[in-house]
Amino acid sequence: MMALFVWIEQSALSVWVRESPSLLAFPFILFLHTLGLALLAGISVALDLWLLMGAARARRIATRGLFRAMWLGFAINALSGVVLLAAYPAKALTNWVFYTKMVLILLALLALEATRREVFDEARPGDTIVVTSRARALAIASLAFWAGTILTGRLLAYTYVILLASDPP
Amino acid sequence: MPALIEWIRHTPVSWFVLNYGWVWPISESVHFCGLTLMTGTVGLFDLRLLGVGRGISPRSLHRLLRFGVAGFALSVITGTLFIAGTPEQYFYNAAFKVKVTCLFLIGCNVILFYSLEFKRVAQLGPDDDAPLAAKWMAGASLVLLTCVMCAGRMLTFFRPPF
Numbered sequence: 001m002m003a004l005f006v007w008i009e010q011s012a013l014s015v016w017v018r019e020s021p022s023l024l025a026f027p028f029i030l031f032l033h034t035l036g037l038a039l040l041a042g043i044s045v046a047l048d049l050w051l052l053m054g055a056a057r058a059r060r061i062a063t064r065g066l067f068r069a070m071w072l073g074f075a076i077n078a079l080s081g082v083v084l085l086a087a088y089p090a091k092a093l094t095n096w097v098f099y100t101k102m103v104l105i106l107l108a109l110l111a112l113e114a115t116r117r118e119v120f121d122e123a124r125p126g127d128t129i130v131v132t133s134r135a136r137a138l139a140i141a142s143l144a145f146w147a148g149t150i151l152t153g154r155l156l157a158y159t160y161v162i163l164l165a166s167d168p169p
Numbered sequence: 170m171p172a173l174i175e176w177i178r179h180t181p182v183s184w185f186v187l188n189y190g191w192v193w194p195i196s197e198s199v200h201f202c203g204l205t206l207m208t209g210t211v212g213l214f215d216l217r218l219l220g221v222g223r224g225i226s227p228r229s230l231h232r233l234l235r236f237g238v239a240g241f242a243l244s245v246i247t248g249t250l251f252i253a254g255t256p257e258q259y260f261y262n263a264a265f266k267v268k269v270t271c272l273f274l275i276g277c278n279v280i281l282f283y284s285l286e287f288k289r290v291a292q293l294g295p296d297d298d299a300p301l302a303a304k305w306m307a308g309a310s311l312v313l314l315t316c317v318m319c320a321g322r323m324l325t326f327f328r329p330p331f
Contacts (some may be wrong), residue, residue: 020188023323023326025236027322027323027325029321030322031318031323034204034318034322035315035319036199037205038204038205038208038209038212038314038318039212041205041209042205042206042208042209042210043209043212043213044209045205045206045210045234046210046212046213046233047213049210049233049236050213050225050233052231053232053233054233055230058225058229058295059225059295061222061223061224061225062222063222065216065221066213066216066222069216069221144216146205147202150198150201150205151202151204153201154194154198154201155194157197157248158194
């Protein structure tokens with residue numbers, strides 16, 4: 001496995017992201033990761049709070065645009081995340097916090113999709129939004145999953161054991 | 170400035186941040202949760218004014234802004250902890266100055282919005298189009314929030330040498 005990490009670390013992309021002095025390298029990719037977080041988790045959290053606070057009996061709405069914005073955020077984060085992973089593969093992949101973050105993201109996305117089907121699916125009958133107890137539970141779970149994702153994401157910088165496989169401690 | 174930095178370095182808050190290893194990472198996590206709350210709720214309101222998510226009354230989304238304010242408060246509190254811990258890393262940092270300037274402009278935009286447009290926006294129905302001036306303010310808010318995130322992320326790379 002370490003040989004694979006070393007191979008990735010020595011790829012042109014990995015070296016460029018890690019060592020380039022350009023602001024378009026590591027700094028800009030980190031910014032993109034934050035922007036994606038704001039789009040995906042930000043809108044998801046706001047919709048969760050809306051469901052918990054004020055959506056009951058609201059008219060059914062076309063949320064396609066909002067979900068598109070969230071999926072754009074996901075695409076930005078998936079791409080920037082892969083590039084950040086390519087820069088420091090051993091740092092993330094030898095740290096259990098990274099896998100916890102991945103599971104939490106998956107759970108948050110599953111909760112988001114379940115919420116879309118439960119509340120916002122345009123094929124559902126009726127003109128008003130019905131916030132069921134399941135929808136409330138999904139919203140609360142989604143808030144917890146996103147908070148966990150952010151927590152584990154930040155802790156990655158503090159909990160790694162190996163920074164570079166090609167330069168072991 | 171050096172006197173202010175020296176004073177901050179001798180406050181109990183600075184000591185607290187520097188002497189407990191968990192304070193910085195937990196504060197960073199809370200800072201990002203605050204950022205997500207703020208950009209999510211304020212951004213959703215801005216997007217609605219710009220025409221995305223039509224069908225939701227702006228008044229209904231405006232109720233969420235209290236969470237945005239709470240998120241901003243979390244970010245300010247944790248941001249203050251960072252500055253208390255390493256003040257020289259912020260006061261001599263160009264990205265920090267850009268970030269603070271953008272936050273100031275966001276504040277001006279909020280004052281303008283509530284002074285000039287809020288009454289009209291509050292009366293909008295679920296399908297109504299927002300007034301043009303409110304759209305411009307919503308657009309400015311989104312751009313400035315993005316600039317705050319960008320400048321925040323650049324802080325590390327504009328730090329003065331230790």
